[in-house]
Amino acid sequence: MRKKELKLVVTFHTTADAMAMEKACRELDVPGRLIPVPREISAGCGLAWCAPLTERERLTGVMAERGIEQEDLHECML
Amino acid sequence: MIYMDNAATTLHKPDAVKQAVLAAFDTMGNAGRGASEPALDASRVIYATREKLAHFFNAESASRIVFTANSTESLNIAIKGLFYPGDHVITTVLEHNSVLRPMYECQEHGVEISILGCDEKGNISYDEMERAIKGNTRAVVCTHASNLTGNMIDLDRVGEITKKHGLLFVVDASQTAGVWPIDVRKTGIDVLCFTGHKGLLGPQGTGGMYVRTDVGIRPLLSGGSGIDTYNPHHPSQMPTALEAGTLNGHGIAGLGAAVSYLEETGLDVIREKEQSLMWRFYEGISRIPGIKVYGDFSTRKRAAIVSFNIGDYDSSEVSDELNMEYGIVTRPGAHCAPLMHRALGTVEQGAVRFSFSHYNTEEEVNTAIRAVEELARE
Numbered sequence: 001m002r003k004k005e006l007k008l009v010v011t012f013h014t015t016a017d018a019m020a021m022e023k024a025c026r027e028l029d030v031p032g033r034l035i036p037v038p039r040e041i042s043a044g045c046g047l048a049w050c051a052p053l054t055e056r057e058r059l060t061g062v063m064a065e066r067g068i069e070q071e072d073l074h075e076c077m078l
Numbered sequence: 079m080i081y082m083d084n085a086a087t088t089l090h091k092p093d094a095v096k097q098a099v100l101a102a103f104d105t106m107g108n109a110g111r112g113a114s115e116p117a118l119d120a121s122r123v124i125y126a127t128r129e130k131l132a133h134f135f136n137a138e139s140a141s142r143i144v145f146t147a148n149s150t151e152s153l154n155i156a157i158k159g160l161f162y163p164g165d166h167v168i169t170t171v172l173e174h175n176s177v178l179r180p181m182y183e184c185q186e187h188g189v190e191i192s193i194l195g196c197d198e199k200g201n202i203s204y205d206e207m208e209r210a211i212k213g214n215t216r217a218v219v220c221t222h223a224s225n226l227t228g229n230m231i232d233l234d235r236v237g238e239i240t241k242k243h244g245l246l247f248v249v250d251a252s253q254t255a256g257v258w259p260i261d262v263r264k265t266g267i268d269v270l271c272f273t274g275h276k277g278l279l280g281p282q283g284t285g286g287m288y289v290r291t292d293v294g295i296r297p298l299l300s301g302g303s304g305i306d307t308y309n310p311h312h313p314s315q316m317p318t319a320l321e322a323g324t325l326n327g328h329g330i331a332g333l334g335a336a337v338s339y340l341e342e343t344g345l346d347v348i349r350e351k352e353q354s355l356m357w358r359f360y361e362g363i364s365r366i367p368g369i370k371v372y373g374d375f376s377t378r379k380r381a382a383i384v385s386f387n388i389g390d391y392d393s394s395e396v397s398d399e400l401n402m403e404y405g406i407v408t409r410p411g412a413h414c415a416p417l418m419h420r421a422l423g424t425v426e427q428g429a430v431r432f433s434f435s436h437y438n439t440e441e442e443v444n445t446a447i448r449a450v451e452e453l454a455r456e
Contacts, residue, residue: 013315015110015304016141019125022118036113046305047113047121067139 004077008056010049010063011037011071018047024066025049030058038076050078080406080442085225085253085383085433087275087282089407091336098335099281102328109327110304120327127334128317134337135270136261137288144320145286145330149252150176151298152271152287155320156248157181157219159295160269163188165216170194170202171417172224172231177250178417181219190214196421199374200227204235211239217246217268222260223253226415226429227373227422228356228383230254237266246293252276253381256340257349268293279340280333283326295320351436352382355443359432360384362447366454372422372429382434385413388454393428396453400430404449408432 012018022034032051041048051059053075063070081089102123107116109124128140137143146152157180161167169181171193185191192210194202207218218240223230233249240247248269251260255270256277262270267288274284289295300312301322312322340348363386364371371386388396397410411428412419419425432446 013305014141014313014318015121016125016128016317019121020140022122023125034113034118046307047110 006053006075007078008032008051008053008059009035009038009041009074009076009078010051010059011041011074012047012049013069013071015047017068017070018049020066020068021049021063024062024068025051025059028058028062030062031055032059035078038078040076041072041074080404080438080445082432082434082438082442082446083407083409084435084438085276085381085431086409088277088279088435088437090435090437091279091281091332092339094335094339095280095332099328099332102331106327106331108324111324123331123334124325124327127330127337130334130337130341131286131288134341135255135288136263138263138291141316142289142291143286144289144317145284145325146320147283147326148275148285149250149271149273152273152285153177153248153250154180155295155298156269156271156287157184158298159320160246160248160293161189161216164190164214166190166192166212166214167217167219168192168194168207168210168215169219170221170231171196171421172200172202172221172227172229173219173415173417174221174225174250174252175414175416176252177219177221193417196418199376200224200229200372200418200422201374202231204232204239207236208239208243211243211245215243215245217248219248219250221250221253222255222258223381223383224373224415224418225253225383226385226413226418226431228253228381228385228433229374230258230379230381233260233265233267240268241266253383256336257345257352257381259345262288262290269295274329274333274336278333278336280336281326281329284329284333287320289316289320297322299323348436352434352438353378355434355438355440356380356382356384358440359434359443359446362443363450366451368454369450372424383431384433385429385431387424387427387429388450390427393424393430396430399453400446400449404445406446406449
């Protein structure tokens with residue numbers, strides 16, 4: 001397994017929101033990727049956006065700019 | 079073969095649609111089920127198609143576009159999910175069974191329905207629509223164009239009525255989406271139901287609906303959603319709320335390519351071509367003795383459909399003759415529009431329906447006119 005480090009994880013209500021996030025981040029050159037939602041956040045399935053801790057401001061900016069609704073914003077060891 | 083049954087389904091699709099479907103077979107996993115590359119590829123293609131359709135119909139956002147298998151599924155979701163016993167809903171005799179049958183089911187469960195009649199040309203009265211509104215009226219559900227006559231309902235006018243009286247406005251765009259521009263917000267449409275395989279030029283098994291923000295619809299199906307697994311209820315967030323189970327990703331890939339083709343080609347170009355073929359055919363056959371054409375041809379605003387009968391010949395016989403002797407594909411019979419046939423007095427005879435695509439040619443139309451002329455002489 002890869003070495004874990006603290007990361008930001010944004011969860012969404014729907015897959016459509018997660019896909020909107022990926023598209024926006026790619027267009028605006030904000031780093032990160034879609035991952036399966038980690039166990040410590042939710043026992044259900046779904047997608048989450050995982051990004052370096054340093055990107056918090058840019059991530060919230062992207063979501064505000066594009067009207068993307070997050071479910072929650074977490075910090076996780078991943 | 080000359081294919082002139084485009085109101086049933088468009089046979090000729092853009093090459094890009096076929097390529098997109100084929101490509102999807104090599105790349106697509108299950109959308110929203112995990113974050114593997116194949117699963118993400120499917121999610122991306124589906125989301126991109128949502129965005130395209132949202133732009134195409136001027137929806138508020140991609141999340142207001144729901145994918146279904148066809149208009150019938152969309153209309154069932156809308157009609158069965160919006161109304162409660164005691165509600166009154168107005169519809170018209172122009173409707174297809176995909177509107178009428180779910181409405182009749184609602185009626186059996188206590189929803190009151192009024193079905194507006196039509197004049198001899200097959201047009202409804204907007205004054206009559208307004209007069210039908212009562213205290214418990216919740217909605218108007220109507221088609222954009224009759225699949226039998228090609229007559230159109232003026233959505234702007236209905237939108238004004240529904241807005242004035244605070245009613246929901248549900249539209250069946252099966253015969254017009256992809257040919258006539260539809261702006262859901264400008265027109266005041268609350269729910270737009272469309273199929274992918276007709277004017278939108280996508281694969282069969284694709285379709286969808288637009289649902290305005292704040293319009294809540296009880297889901298017809300519940301089940302796998304890819305999210306919120308331990309919730310005993312289906313998620314309420316759109317579009318997932320109305321999409322249970324694996325979507326038709328391969329088909330949706332094709333639908334996305336089809337919408338791009340329509341945007342690139344231009345609806346005006348497509349519509350003008352269809353219209354010129356329809357008018358050429360109409361003018362060619364309407365002068366033939368013994369031909370009775372149905373619908374309103376006094377307006378240029380109509381779908382590219384010409385339905386008619388020759389004398390008292392069975393429409394099935396005429397359509398079969400066109401197929402076997404001339405290789406011309408049309409549709410006879412009742413076209414799932416029972417009330418329109420009743421209004422036109424064609425329940426027994428049915429009607430022969432020609433419906434055009436921008437892929438048809440003037441030569442094909444000339445051949446079709448000659449074929450009808452010959453059959454009418456016999």
